[in-house]
Amino acid sequence: MSGGPSLDAIRPCLEGAVPAAIATCDAAGTPNVTLVSQVHYVDPSHVALSFQFFNKTRENILANPQATVFLLHPQTSARYRLALLYRRTETEGPLFESMKAKLAGIASHTGMSGVFRLLGADVYQVLDIEHVVGEEVPPAQEAPCHIAGLSRLSQRLAGCTELASLFEQCLDGLAGFFAMPQAMILLLDPTGQKLYTVASHGYAQSGVGSEFPVGRGIIGVAAQFRTPIRIAHMASEYAYSRAIHEHLAETGVGDRLETEIAFPGLAEPHSQLSVPILAAGRLLGVLHVEHAEPHRFGYDEEDCLMGLASLLGASILALQQAADIPLEEGEGAPAPTPLLGVPLAVRYYPANSSVFLGEDYLIKGVAGAIFWRLLSLHVEEQRSEFSNRELRVDPALKLPELDDNLEARLILLQRRLAERSRDIILEKSGRGRLRLLLKRPVLLQEVAAR
Amino acid sequence: MVQNFYLFQFGPDLMGSTTLSDEQVRFIESGVSISAASRDVRRVPSVSKVVACRVAADRRQVTILVDAAQAGQLLQDVAGSGSMAVVFCLPSSHRTLQLKGHDARQVPLADGDAELAERHRTAFADDLLPLGYALPFALATHGFQAERLRALSFTLSDLFEQTPGPNAGMRLEPEA
Numbered sequence: 001m002s003g004g005p006s007l008d009a010i011r012p013c014l015e016g017a018v019p020a021a022i023a024t025c026d027a028a029g030t031p032n033v034t035l036v037s038q039v040h041y042v043d044p045s046h047v048a049l050s051f052q053f054f055n056k057t058r059e060n061i062l063a064n065p066q067a068t069v070f071l072l073h074p075q076t077s078a079r080y081r082l083a084l085l086y087r088r089t090e091t092e093g094p095l096f097e098s099m100k101a102k103l104a105g106i107a108s109h110t111g112m113s114g115v116f117r118l119l120g121a122d123v124y125q126v127l128d129i130e131h132v133v134g135e136e137v138p139p140a141q142e143a144p145c146h147i148a149g150l151s152r153l154s155q156r157l158a159g160c161t162e163l164a165s166l167f168e169q170c171l172d173g174l175a176g177f178f179a180m181p182q183a184m185i186l187l188l189d190p191t192g193q194k195l196y197t198v199a200s201h202g203y204a205q206s207g208v209g210s211e212f213p214v215g216r217g218i219i220g221v222a223a224q225f226r227t228p229i230r231i232a233h234m235a236s237e238y239a240y241s242r243a244i245h246e247h248l249a250e251t252g253v254g255d256r257l258e259t260e261i262a263f264p265g266l267a268e269p270h271s272q273l274s275v276p277i278l279a280a281g282r283l284l285g286v287l288h289v290e291h292a293e294p295h296r297f298g299y300d301e302e303d304c305l306m307g308l309a310s311l312l313g314a315s316i317l318a319l320q321q322a323a324d325i326p327l328e329e330g331e332g333a334p335a336p337t338p339l340l341g342v343p344l345a346v347r348y349y350p351a352n353s354s355v356f357l358g359e360d361y362l363i364k365g366v367a368g369a370i371f372w373r374l375l376s377l378h379v380e381e382q383r384s385e386f387s388n389r390e391l392r393v394d395p396a397l398k399l400p401e402l403d404d405n406l407e408a409r410l411i412l413l414q415r416r417l418a419e420r421s422r423d424i425i426l427e428k429s430g431r432g433r434l435r436l437l438l439k440r441p442v443l444l445q446e447v448a449a450r
Numbered sequence: 451m452v453q454n455f456y457l458f459q460f461g462p463d464l465m466g467s468t469t470l471s472d473e474q475v476r477f478i479e480s481g482v483s484i485s486a487a488s489r490d491v492r493r494v495p496s497v498s499k500v501v502a503c504r505v506a507a508d509r510r511q512v513t514i515l516v517d518a519a520q521a522g523q524l525l526q527d528v529a530g531s532g533s534m535a536v537v538f539c540l541p542s543s544h545r546t547l548q549l550k551g552h553d554a555r556q557v558p559l560a561d562g563d564a565e566l567a568e569r570h571r572t573a574f575a576d577d578l579l580p581l582g583y584a585l586p587f588a589l590a591t592h593g594f595q596a597e598r599l600r601a602l603s604f605t606l607s608d609l610f611e612q613t614p615g616p617n618a619g620m621r622l623e624p625e626a
Contacts, residue, residue: 021537023487023497031495031535033487034612035546068495070485077590079520081497132498133519135593137586 004129007044010071010080011299014041015232016106017074022049024060024067032056037106039069039082040099041299042123047084048095050103051120058122061086067124070132075139079132084124091120094227101218104238105231146304149177154311162428163319164199164411170287170312171201178304180289182266185277185312186212186219187285187408190400194257195223195286198408199415200264207264208415209363211257217243222274223286228302230273232295238272240265260361261416271296275305279313287312320407322431343443344423348372350446357421366405367413372446373397374426374436379444388432410434468606470509478503478512478547481573482538483591486514486602488527488554496523500536501594502563502570512536512549513557513603515567517594525600528554534604537612542577546612551604564596 013020019035026032034057040048047069051058061067065086072079090096100118107116153173160166167185174180182202186195189211197210215224218238222229231238240263247257269290277285287309289297347356354364355371363371373396377383392399392406399406414426422439429435470478478484484500498521500514514536518525528534534554539546575588 019483019539021485021487021497021499023485023489023495023535025487025489025493025495027493029489029493029531029533030550030552031487031489031533032550033485033495033497033535033537033548035483035485035537035539064493066494068487068497070497070499072591075587077587077593079499083494134517135590137584137590140584 005080005131007041007047007126007129010073010078010129011041012075013071013073013078013080014039014047015074015295015298016102017295018072020072021070022057022067023069024057025064026056026060027063032060036069038099038103039071040095040102040121042095045126046087046123047082047126048090048099048121048123050099050116050118051089051122052103052116052118061122073136076136077134078136079134081130081132082126083128083130085127087123087125089120089122094225095121095123097221097225098227098229101221101229101231101235101238104235105233108233108235108237143300144179146178146300149173150304150307153177153308157311157315160315160319161322162431163316163407164414164428166312166315166319167199167411170308171199174289174308175201178301180291180301182269182291183287183289184264185285185287186223187277187405188214188223188283190405195219196258196412197264198285198412203264203266205262205264206415206419207262208419209258209367209412210261210263211259212240212263213243213247213257216247218272219243219274219286219288222276222288223283226276226278226283228273228275228306230297230302232271232297234268234270234294258364260364266290266292268292270294273297273302273305275302275309277309277313277316279310279317284313284316316408339438339441341440343441345443345445346375347445347447350448357424360420362420363413363416366399367409367416369397370409371413371417371426372444374434375442375444378436378438379442384436385429386434386436388434468510468609470505470512470606470609472509474547474609475505475509477540477545478538478549479505480540481570481575481577482540483574484514484536484538486516486521486524486534486536488524488534489531490523490527491530496527498524499591501592501599502567503536503538504560504563504566510606511603512551512606513560513601515559515563515594515599515601518598518600519595521600525556525602528602529556532604534602540577541581548610548612549606550608550610552607554602554604557601557603559599559601563599563601567592567594567596567599 016038019037020039022036023033038050042048067084069082099121103116103118156169171183174183184200185198187198188195193214195212197207200206212219214220218229271291274286274288352364353368355362355368417424417426425437427435486500487495487497489495500516502515504513532554535550537548571592574592578588
């Protein structure tokens, strides 16, 4: 490219806030000009335009790949002219999904849901960017300096010695440094089919333990394609409840999601951003933020969250390894003091490893099985202290030897207990250690079939 | 927010001419956003913002005004090819029309063209403000310097209605 501004420097023009004009020309030499709602940033030298209908622009670029786009900066009115060369069309994959979600938001905002349907992402090489002279106004507000916030938050994360505080610091930091008070962290279930909420911030109900299907909704698509997905306006196609209901309607009972625990998202999130948490080449989960107002998250916020998610991923891996330290000899067997009072009936259904405290549902799945095992050891062997390591190798639990999720499951279990019970407390007693505290006696009932 | 909807082409009538209806004239002379395109000898397209438009009494001769400092390549390409396409869109309704001509050329400014551009600038801002944009921004998008105004005129040859609607995606352009 020549000496004009870089594409990175003009990304606010690529948010779709102001339509762009695109000029093309057919083989006979007749120009065509039309308006486009979405000129999407792909990388420092490529943009993509949404291909929705076979129209004159499309016909022209297939015959003559040269296009010229006129952009306006949505705050300053700065004008930019882009010389483009059509290179290819992508009909699936991360870029396609990212544009599809964004388009759904634009369509919903403009009353065009059902009219806009993405057929492809037309990728153009940016050959030149010209800053066109003309009247400009100062931006109404200076862009926040996210890199400073990211630096401060990364220091806090580096100081965390366990997963639970890592998640808490991350979500607190998003609220404090980035003005993103509604956020959640979901981790990938070992089946790879669903994500479970392990921490959240800014909701009346934490929703910890709730599950979300991979491949659906903004969160599930970000997970499936390992790419950030961002929507600037409420789009019903990407509503959380819709994703969950569609998944339930299509899958068998055996693969059901956790539905007893409600998903924590806002009822009407007008801005949403999901980024994958990746580490060591694997998907660990999704970091999701949302806001009640539209257009809260732009390219800068997306980049910032991608950076944060990378830190989070590396830290999760590091802390999971650190958590696996065995108990010392003689540790783990302090005799609990006898408890008085009416026993709490705890029912366990091995069919799906679900646990009920009295009549109240607590949890199911791996976390349910772990809880039952802890309670059983507590009652049978009068133990209160346990190590992650012993749970991992416990033949009664049959956990995969390399289950990265054990620590996260324990956090989930602790959080659910804290929210649902005053009588049973599960707490950390050191790195890789757990302590189970009972305030009243329990009566364990295993129910063979449900 | 308008994107490539259906095309209704209004081709030449029996007399071999395409004319605008009174309503279409009122529309393209109102506070619409206007962009014009041409191309060079190698078919490389050029595009620029337009600051005003006026239509002759015959409803076929269309004149647009551009700021020469912003539209250098467009002016050059129109002089070289005579081809021009102009798109008009009203932000509040998404209604969109595209006009084309093959005999485009630069013409002298008419009396009152600077005032016309100033009125158009205000009319565009009036349409944009209810959508949540700030006035300085709305006015800046149509900023121009009177001494740099140039007029480009063409005879309407093709007219496309490109407004979004239930027939989006249908291409109703007849074979020429």
